[in-house]
Amino acid sequence: MATMSQAVRMALHYGEKHLEVKDIFGQDVGAPLGGVFTATQGLKTTWNSPLDERGIMGMAMGIAMTGDRCVAEIQFCDYIFNTIDLLKIAGNTHWCTNGQVQLPMVVMTPVGAGIRGSVYHSHSFDAWASRLPGWKIVMPSNSLDAYGLMLSAIKDPNPVLFMIPKALMRVRGEELIPGEPAEEKELKAMIDAPIGDRSKWKARWPELQEYLVPIGQGRITREGEQITVVSYGRHLLICNEVADQLREEGVSVEVIDLRSIYPYDWQLIKKSIQKTGRVLFVNEDTEVTNFGEHLAYRATQELFYELMARPQVLAGKNLPGIGLHASLEDASVPQKHEIESAIRSILAEVP
Amino acid sequence: MARSQASSRVSKKKSIPASAMKSSGKNAKVDKFGGLSKELVLQMHDLMVKSRVLEERLIKIYKVGESYFWIGAPGEEAWGVPLGLHVRKGQGLAYDWLHLHYRGTPTLIAMGLEMKDSIRLMMNRATDPSTGGRNFSNHYCFPKWNVAPVTSPIEVQYTIACGTAHAQKRFGKKAVSIVTGGDAGTAEGDFASSLILASRKGQELPMLITVQNNKWGISTSYEGQHGETHIADRAKAFNIKSLVINGNDPVESYLAVQEQMDYIRKTGKPAFIEAHVSRLFGHSSASGANLNTQEVDPVMSFQERVLSAGFISKDKVQSIWDKYEEEGVRATEQARTEPVPTAESVWDHTYVNNENADWRKF
Numbered sequence: 001m002a003t004m005s006q007a008v009r010m011a012l013h014y015g016e017k018h019l020e021v022k023d024i025f026g027q028d029v030g031a032p033l034g035g036v037f038t039a040t041q042g043l044k045t046t047w048n049s050p051l052d053e054r055g056i057m058g059m060a061m062g063i064a065m066t067g068d069r070c071v072a073e074i075q076f077c078d079y080i081f082n083t084i085d086l087l088k089i090a091g092n093t094h095w096c097t098n099g100q101v102q103l104p105m106v107v108m109t110p111v112g113a114g115i116r117g118s119v120y121h122s123h124s125f126d127a128w129a130s131r132l133p134g135w136k137i138v139m140p141s142n143s144l145d146a147y148g149l150m151l152s153a154i155k156d157p158n159p160v161l162f163m164i165p166k167a168l169m170r171v172r173g174e175e176l177i178p179g180e181p182a183e184e185k186e187l188k189a190m191i192d193a194p195i196g197d198r199s200k201w202k203a204r205w206p207e208l209q210e211y212l213v214p215i216g217q218g219r220i221t222r223e224g225e226q227i228t229v230v231s232y233g234r235h236l237l238i239c240n241e242v243a244d245q246l247r248e249e250g251v252s253v254e255v256i257d258l259r260s261i262y263p264y265d266w267q268l269i270k271k272s273i274q275k276t277g278r279v280l281f282v283n284e285d286t287e288v289t290n291f292g293e294h295l296a297y298r299a300t301q302e303l304f305y306e307l308m309a310r311p312q313v314l315a316g317k318n319l320p321g322i323g324l325h326a327s328l329e330d331a332s333v334p335q336k337h338e339i340e341s342a343i344r345s346i347l348a349e350v351p
Numbered sequence: 352m353a354r355s356q357a358s359s360r361v362s363k364k365k366s367i368p369a370s371a372m373k374s375s376g377k378n379a380k381v382d383k384f385g386g387l388s389k390e391l392v393l394q395m396h397d398l399m400v401k402s403r404v405l406e407e408r409l410i411k412i413y414k415v416g417e418s419y420f421w422i423g424a425p426g427e428e429a430w431g432v433p434l435g436l437h438v439r440k441g442q443g444l445a446y447d448w449l450h451l452h453y454r455g456t457p458t459l460i461a462m463g464l465e466m467k468d469s470i471r472l473m474m475n476r477a478t479d480p481s482t483g484g485r486n487f488s489n490h491y492c493f494p495k496w497n498v499a500p501v502t503s504p505i506e507v508q509y510t511i512a513c514g515t516a517h518a519q520k521r522f523g524k525k526a527v528s529i530v531t532g533g534d535a536g537t538a539e540g541d542f543a544s545s546l547i548l549a550s551r552k553g554q555e556l557p558m559l560i561t562v563q564n565n566k567w568g569i570s571t572s573y574e575g576q577h578g579e580t581h582i583a584d585r586a587k588a589f590n591i592k593s594l595v596i597n598g599n600d601p602v603e604s605y606l607a608v609q610e611q612m613d614y615i616r617k618t619g620k621p622a623f624i625e626a627h628v629s630r631l632f633g634h635s636s637a638s639g640a641n642l643n644t645q646e647v648d649p650v651m652s653f654q655e656r657v658l659s660a661g662f663i664s665k666d667k668v669q670s671i672w673d674k675y676e677e678e679g680v681r682a683t684e685q686a687r688t689e690p691v692p693t694a695e696s697v698w699d700h701t702y703v704n705n706e707n708a709d710w711r712k713f
Binding site: 050052055057061064093094095096097098100158262264267294298 | 448481483485516541701704
């Protein structure tokens with residue numbers, strides 16, 4: 001099964017071949033490296049930008065303004081903050097021009113902690129991103145969704161922010177991407193660049209097929225009856241683990257992978273909460289004005305009389321950064337035992 | 352005087368600016384207008400007057416309370432009009448792209464902007480073709496001419512222009528991305544970004560990068576913001592062909608833009624112009640939008656030259672002012688009758704095809 005990095009690479013290849021992607025660019029995106037996570041190795045339209053996030057974002061907007069399709073990368077979301085006004089402008093251009101100008105561009109950026117990345121390789125951006133009207137915001141939790149969301153992002157006529165949980169870059173999926181060879185070694189031999197001299201290497205791409213994960217559509221990854229847990233990205237996998245563990249105790253947890261942060265799949269969340277009466281929202285961005293708070297607010301407003309317990313949000317601590325030492329990182333972002341504990345406390349609440 | 356007539360716009364002075372004169376013979380000095388044809392000289396004068404009358408109309412609309420804010424271009428006509436005349440106008444990658452700042456009226460007037468469309472923008476009408484009543488004056492957007500949306504955040508247009516230039520280069524029809532902005536804005540990193548992106552060896556971009564240097568950043572003087580002698584010196588450091596010009600002289604502007612555009616179309620490489628211009632009504636209505644008589648008025652200065660050359664009579668000059676004053680008044684009256692945006696339209700165009708953006712309806 002493909003890693004998420006390989007899945008993104010294959011999606012970008014599909015984009016180049018079938019969806020008219022003409023530029024894939026950013027810092028170290030082109031040869032010889034092909035991205036610091038290798039997500040852009042072997043592609044045809046990649047090029048290296050100067051070390052300039054604002055330049056990358058501005059160029060992407062200009063390319064998109066002409067109608068050409070591009071995928072730009074900000075190497076880590078920790079370095080996207082100096083583009084915030086450009087993100088605002090990209091999001092409001094269609095609106096400000098009364099529908100005249102479209103910006104069909106994808107910006108991809110690795111997010112989150114989990115790799116001992118210290119202060120500036122551990123930021124999250126989902127809460128910030130949810131405050132960018134005009135953008136669509138997605139974050140996959142597995143390789144197949146990464147492939148399907150990237151194809152949808154490329155096809156979308158709006159700017160799409162594609163956030164990749166960096167801790168999942170090398171995690172293999174559990175489902176084959178359509179066209180992907182079944183053998184991992186075969187895929188590696190086809191599309192992973194060799195160590196050392198790569199000057200004569202070319203990727204041999206499998207015959208990939210179109211597979212779309214519609215933006216705005218979540219997915220139930222664990223069905224359950226007693227509580228709903230809504231998450232995305234790497235914490236979705238931890239929530240799945242906790243649900244599996246609790247199931248052995250007879251606790252039935254329903255887990256929803258939101259996949260899209262904006263627009264988000266409220267109907268899926270609503271239906272699940274109406275069934276369980278209890279809900280926990282989990283993500284690792286900082287907790288004050290967290291996106292999960294918006295969802296908890298909405299759950300409270302719309303489903304108040306159907307709730308059996310107060311909706312809760314488990315998110316990153318409201319700290320200036322993620323400290324490097326494991327004890328610091330673990331104390332900063334939600335851990336497995338905290339998710340379990342939060343679920344138990346919500347289940348224990350008596351209305 | 353009829354309401355649509357302009358006040359007298361023909362100076363009684365006979366003097367001609369010394370800078371406008373070219374030596375011709377021992378005793379006489381004849382203004383040759385840089386070799387430009389009489390028709391072109393008169394066309395530029397006409398368009399400069401039109402742009403000025405329009406901007407003054409916008410200021411009046413603000414001052415009588417029919418708009419919330421004015422920002423615009425009086426003082427940049429001698430730069431903006433010649434620039435607009437050099438644009439390969441059209442939609443798509445075979446044509447030039449324009450990334451203007453909020454002093455782009457003269458350029459667009461030269462390209463064919465109708466007064467009423469600027470006034471609709473000023474008066475926030477639903478009929479405003481640029482923004483549908485959503486944005487400030489001079490925040491133009493005309494996809495039919497590759498005019499990118501003007502933004503209030505300064506300088507962001509410089510890197511966006513790199514993107515359109517990149518696509519134009521790939522398309523291969525020798526089209527140019529033109530970007531304009533003020534001198535104060537060059538302090539933003541985006542200005543440096545554009546110089547870097549445009550000049551990378553082997554990846555040069557077909558861009559005309561320009562700065563209109565009016566020596567002010569709202570209330571902060573040039574000297575308070577700059578250590579460099581010329582802003583153009585920064586472009587030179589990136590091996591970009593650069594000129595510093597008197598942007599208050601439309602002839603000098605015309606020839607400079609022509610030289611640089613020819614170079615860009617021929618080589619595919621960027622070129623740079625720093626044009627020194629006036630700022631005749633201050634930064635915006637926030638500073639009162641009152642006439643500053645201490646700065647060179649490029650329209651009146653050029654008009655004196657045209658009159659002195661005998662290219663046009665005083666009566667004809669006055670009739671041009673009157674014609675555009677009449678057009679401005681009629682356009683204002685028309686805009687007053689036109690609909691304003693509805694409250695219901697506030698969600699429109701958040702996403703393409705009006706896909707729902709309201710989370711309450713997810």
